[in-house]
Amino acid sequence: MRNELIRKALHFLLILVPIGYCVLGKWPSLMIFAILTSIIAIPDYLRRTNPKVKTIFAKIFGIILRPHELTGDKFCGATWVGIAACLTFLLFKKEIAVTGFTILVISDALAAIVGRNYPSQPFYEKSVSGSAAFAVSGLIILIACGMIFHVRPWFYIFGLFALFCVTMFESRPSFLEVDDNFTIPIGFGVIMTFFDIVWNYTY
Secondary structure: HHHHHHHHHHHHHHHHHHHHHHHOOOOHHHHHHHHHHHEEEHHHHHHOHHHHHHHHHHHHHHHHHOHHHHHHOOOOHHHHHHHHHHHHHOOHHHHHHHHHHHHHHHHHHHHHHHHHHOOOEEOOEEHHOOOOOOHHHHHHHHHHHHHHHHOHHHHHHHHHHHHHHHHHHHHHHHOOOOOOOHHHHHHHHHHHHHHHHHOOOOO
């Protein structure tokens, strides 16, 4: 439980990523994201074949990782977050990237907290309560970011559809067989960018 609380606290601290992007600008922030991601991703990759690296990796990051992330042969969630941050803020417009990544930071963490503390009927691979927390908080974030960036009304309409899709990604991660730390912001960004290209709704 202690490790899980630390993990969620650090997850919420990831809100500094979109804030840093808005304050520093695109390229300075992307450079920082890339460096931090490399610090985690390179040893995360090497640990799968090198026992010494695996031991060191476990000592450094073990407190924030779940057991299956330390013993499995796939990237851990922290690596996927870093990769998602780099790609999200590189590829998508500011308002789309900030909204999508903030949904990952806040809604994904709230879904886990509510789902664990308020058990309910299963919803795919998660729970109704957890998925509801994800969707409701995601809606609040969508509205807040839309107001901050002064987007057109279509942003909210298409955003609802994108939010529905990423809620499904969160509740059923095995559907795409990719960590939801990656599929949530990237999925949101891809869907919103598609509509933006067709309707040019952000400005």
